[in-house]
Structure formats: structure tokens, C-alpha cells
Amino acid sequence: MERTFIMIKPDGVQRNLAGEVIKRFETKGFTLVGMKFMAVPRELAEKHYDVHKERPFFSSLVDFITSSPVVAMVWEGEGVVSGARTLIGATNPLTAAPGTIRGDFGISIGRNLIHGSDAIETAKTEIALWFGEDELVSWQPAASSWLY
Ligand code: RTP
Ligand code: MG
Numbered sequence: 001m002e003r004t005f006i007m008i009k010p011d012g013v014q015r016n017l018a019g020e021v022i023k024r025f026e027t028k029g030f031t032l033v034g035m036k037f038m039a040v041p042r043e044l045a046e047k048h049y050d051v052h053k054e055r056p057f058f059s060s061l062v063d064f065i066t067s068s069p070v071v072a073m074v075w076e077g078e079g080v081v082s083g084a085r086t087l088i089g090a091t092n093p094l095t096a097a098p099g100t101i102r103g104d105f106g107i108s109i110g111r112n113l114i115h116g117s118d119a120i121e122t123a124k125t126e127i128a129l130w131f132g133e134d135e136l137v138s139w140q141p142a143a144s145s146w147l148y
Contacts, residue, residue, distance in 0.1 A: 003033065003074055004081045004117045005126035010068035012113040013037075017105055018071050021114060024087055024101065025075055029147045034074035034127075034136040040066050047129055057110070064110065072130050078148065081123050084116040 006025070008018050025032070045065040052058050075084060089100025093112050096103035102112050117123035127136075 001076050002078065002080045002120065002123075003076045003127060004084050004123040005115075005130060006073045006075055006084060006117075007115040007130075008071040008073075009111075009113055009115060010064060010070060011111045012105075013069055013071060015105070015113075017101075017113060020105075021101060022071075022073075025073075025084070028077075028083070028087060029143070030075040030077040030080050030083070031139070031141055031144070032073060033076045033138065034072075034131050036072050036131075036135065037069055038072060039069050042066050044129070048126065060110065074127055074131060074136055081117055081120050085118065088114050088116045 008021050012018060012021060022032075042062060045062045046053070049058065049061055049065070052061065077083065087101060089096030089102035091102075091112060092109045093102040093106025094108075096106065096112075098104060101114055106112050117126050
């Protein structure tokens with residue numbers, strides 16, 4: 001089954017939106033298989049955003065992600081990588097559709113509340129970067145036979 005890496009960024013945690021975000025993923029029907037509340041070491045933030053290392057906003061992005069705790073999660077389900085990006089909405093919260101997490105709760109591109117892997121291959125890399133195998137739980141929720 002497909003998995004994706006989701007992180008509630010420091011602004012999402014500070015604004016008490018962690019429960020709201022988790023609720024949206026749960027009620028959609030995706031399955032939580034890993035979660036941890038953590039301070040992000042700078043080296044991990046730099047690796048996570050390595051693809052953006054030449055961009056002008058890279059160091060401020062790493063400063064932001066390491067500034068306050070995050071909730072790191074792995075969610076599972078059919079089409080969860082693109083499905084999660086749909087729940088999250090466009091990168092700029094001002095243009096993200098209402099009904100999406102960024103569209104409902106954000107204003108600024110540098111404070112867009114949540115990260116979601118952008119492709120299946122990226123998700124595999126990010127999950128391996130953030131979680132050990134022993135931190136992920138494979139399980140079958142009773143509701144899945146009513147979802148699929
Ligand atoms: P994310 O990786 O955080 O899920 O966001 P994303 O795919 O929607 O956007 P991406 O292009 O990967 O950019 C990563 C994060 O960098 C910040 N950003 N700032 N100031 C800027 O122009 C700018 N552009 C991007 C955003 O916080 C974005 O989430
Ligand atoms: Mg991205």
C-alpha cells in the first residue's frame with residue numbers, strides 16, 4: 001500500500017492546528033502508520049529540503065523548520081501521495097483553494113502549515129530519512145473494508 005510523509009510545520013503546531021490536520025487525514029480514510037512530535041535537527045532539515053538548496057529562501061526555510069517542534073507522520077492508503085497534496089492545497093496559502101488545509105488556515109508562503117511528499121519516489125526517500133522501520137506500524141483498520 002502507498003505511503004507518504006506528512007509534517008505539521010512549526011506554525012501548524014504553534015497555532016494548535018495539529019488535531020485539525022490529523023482529523024482531516026483520518027476522516028478522509030487514510031491510515032496513520034507513524035507519528036512523532038520532535039525538534040528538527042538542522043542537518044535533517046537541510047537533507048529534507050536538499051532539492052531547494054540553491055534557492056534564495058533555503059536558509060530561511062531551514063531556520064523556520066528548526067525554530068519550533070513539528071509533528072512528523074507517515075500516512076498510508078490508495079493514492080495517498082497525491083491525495084494528501086490535494087488535502088493540503090497549493091504551496092501559496094493565499095491561492096490555495098478553500099477547503100484545503102493551506103486554503104483554510106494560511107496566508108503566507110513561508111508559513112504554509114504542512115508538508116506533504118510530492119511524488120511516490122520522494123515519499124520513499126523522505127520516509128526513510130525521518131523514520132526508522134521500527135517506528136512504522138503496519139495494521140489494517142476495521143473501517144478499511146468500507147473504504148475500498
Ligand atoms: P512542501 O515541500 O513544504 O510540502 O511545500 P511544496 O511542495 O508545496 O512547495 P516547494 O516548492 O517544495 O517549497 C518548499 C517550501 O519552501 C517554501 N517556499 N518559499 N519564498 C518563496 O518563494 C518560497 N517558495 C517556497 C514554502 O514554505 C514551501 O512549502
Ligand atoms: Mg515540496
